[in-house]
Amino acid sequence: MSRVLVIDDEPGLRQSLGLLLGDAGYDVVAEGSGARALERARAEPFDLILCDVRMADMDGLAFLRAYKSGGGPALVIMMSAYGGEEAALAAMKEGAYDYVAKPFRPDEVVLTLRKAEERERLGHTIATLRAQLDSSPAARALIAESPAMRQALDVVARVAAHRTTVLITGERGTGKEVIAQAIHRAGARAAGPFVAVNCAAIPETLLESELFGSVKGAFTGASGDRPGLFEQADGGTLLLDEIGELPLPLQAKLLRVLQESEIRRVGDQKTRRVDVRLLAATAKDLAAEAGAGRFRHDLFDRLNVVTIHLPRLAERREDIVPLARHFAVQLARRLGHGLELSEAAVAWLREQPWPGNVRALEHAIERAAVLTDKEILEPTDFRKEPLPSPSSPGERGEGSGTLREVVEGAERAAIAAALQAAGGNRRAAAKRLGVSLRTLFYKMDRYSVD
Numbered sequence: 294m295s296r297v298l299v300i301d302d303e304p305g306l307r308q309s310l311g312l313l314l315g316d317a318g319y320d321v322v323a324e325g326s327g328a329r330a331l332e333r334a335r336a337e338p339f340d341l342i343l344c345d346v347r348m349a350d351m352d353g354l355a356f357l358r359a360y361k362s363g364g365g366p367a368l369v370i371m372m373s374a375y376g377g378e379e380a381a382l383a384a385m386k387e388g389a390y391d392y393v394a395k396p397f398r399p400d401e402v403v404l405t406l407r408k409a410e411e412r413e414r415l416g417h418t419i420a421t422l423r424a425q426l427d428s429s430p431a432a433r434a435l436i437a438e439s440p441a442m443r444q445a446l447d448v449v450a451r452v453a454a455h456r457t458t459v460l461i462t463g464e465r466g467t468g469k470e471v472i473a474q475a476i477h478r479a480g481a482r483a484a485g486p487f488v489a490v491n492c493a494a495i496p497e498t499l500l501e502s503e504l505f506g507s508v509k510g511a512f513t514g515a516s517g518d519r520p521g522l523f524e525q526a527d528g529g530t531l532l533l534d535e536i537g538e539l540p541l542p543l544q545a546k547l548l549r550v551l552q553e554s555e556i557r558r559v560g561d562q563k564t565r566r567v568d569v570r571l572l573a574a575t576a577k578d579l580a581a582e583a584g585a586g587r588f589r590h591d592l593f594d595r596l597n598v599v600t601i602h603l604p605r606l607a608e609r610r611e612d613i614v615p616l617a618r619h620f621a622v623q624l625a626r627r628l629g630h631g632l633e634l635s636e637a638a639v640a641w642l643r644e645q646p647w648p649g650n651v652r653a654l655e656h657a658i659e660r661a662a663v664l665t666d667k668e669i670l671e672p673t674d675f676r677k678e679p680l681p682s683p684s685s686p687g688e689r690g691e692g693s694g695t696l697r698e699v700v701e702g703a704e705r706a707a708i709a710a711a712l713q714a715a716g717g718n719r720r721a722a723a724k725r726l727g728v729s730l731r732t733l734f735y736k737m738d739r740y741s742v743d
């Protein structure tokens with residue numbers, strides 16, 4: 294049964310709405326003053342609030358603002374007397390869900406409430422459907438043939454049901470995010486949001502407001518109240534990727550959030566409860582970082598309750614071929630034609646060192662498939678271009694720098710390789726890279742590649 298709070302300073306109206314909505318199957322509570330109603334709405338859970346626009350002590354708009362800025366979850370429907378439409382419209386802008394004009398017919402009010410509930414339900418259904426779509430078999434495929442990966446999946450299955458924080462470690466491109474998603478999907482929060490953020494990709498000055506949100510005027514450019522990623526992940530899972538890059542002051546704040554399950558938007562006085570399962574990933578050795586004073590010991594202990602370590606691809610060679618086949622199937626779907634690996638190609642792939650881990654393998658298959666139009670890939674299709682070397686910035690395990698540095702390093706390397714493969718012919722190199730000649734010139738200039 295839905296709970297409704299009726300707020301109107303007219304006793305007669307409170308009474309008749311109480312009877313009417315009670316008959317319609319609602320659990321109704323009524324208040325005659327905006328201030329008292331606010332206290333009550335903050336203390337008790339309501340699904341719907343019917344609020345008069347004009348009241349003696351606190352007008353409906355002020356109630357709405359106060360209620361919504363405190364994160365009040367109920368749908369608020371305004372009631373406006375003749376001539377009050379403008380105020381009602383203003384209320385809609387402030388977050389009211391709908392409004393009804395007074396005087397209203399009994400069935401009109403009930404219908405408005407039902408419609409609001411129906412739309413809300415629909416929204417939830419859509420969100421659930423979306424989550425299910427995301428976890429369709431194609432998206433879910435997680436290859437784990439090696440003993441090490443099977444063991445990792447075992448831990449995933451065991452921790453999924455709980456709210457335990459899990460620290461996922463492993464070099465770049467080993468599949469840390471894939472494991473994080475698997476934990477999310479296997480647990481009770483699967484229908485809730487999965488939000489991932491790369492701590493290294495967001496400038497330090499913005500990170501706090503990205504994570505925790507901000508209120509109007511908190512800093513220059515903060516034009517309105519904005520929820521952060523923690524609030525966006527409410528009811529679901531938040532992955533803090535590259536947590537080793539989190540600045541020390543934010544580490545302290547994160548620890549407090551984990552202890553209290555409450556966040557405070559930047560510039561806000563009050564705290565808000567959030568129900569978020571936190572996952573953290575890092576390519577760094579956090580214990581060593583803590584030893585060097587760059588990572589808080591207490592936060593490390595708090596994150597390190599359960600650790601899943603993903604070994605380098607070279608240490609789990611059983612996964613190489615199944616992964617390669619999996620990527621070929623995915624690519625075939627995208628390219629719209631068949632794509633297979635010859636036996637020789639399989640043997641060749643199995644022997645490579647794969648310093649760039651799963652991601653490098655994925656890229657190698659993609660590059661080979663795109664550069665040839667054949668449906669069966671041979672070792673020569675892979676040899677056309679050098680494999681990513683361990684020293685290329687995008688594939689290094691540690692000290693990989695900011696996202697921009699990584700991307701730029703990878704671009705520079707790809708351009709140099711394409712030019713070399715094309716024997717210095719720029720037009721041919723641009724074609725290989727799938728960019729215009731103009732773009733190639735621009736980037737060569739920018740990265741000082743000759």
Ligand SMILES: Nc1ncnc2c1ncn2[C@@H]1O[C@H](COP(=O)(O)OP(=O)(O)OP(=O)(O)O)[C@@H](O)[C@H]1O
Nearest residue numbers: 434435436464465466467468469470471651652655
């Ligand atoms: N076990 C797996 N099965 C299928 N695909 C995988 C697996 N592991 C990794 N991948 C794929 O490899 C790529 C890299 O994986 P992911 O992004 O999870 O790595 P990561 O460890 O988070 O890397 P980074 O440190 O660069 O953030 C992704 O495209 C992912 O889909």
Ligand SMILES: [Mg+2]
Nearest residue numbers: 469470534574
């Ligand atoms: Mg990642």
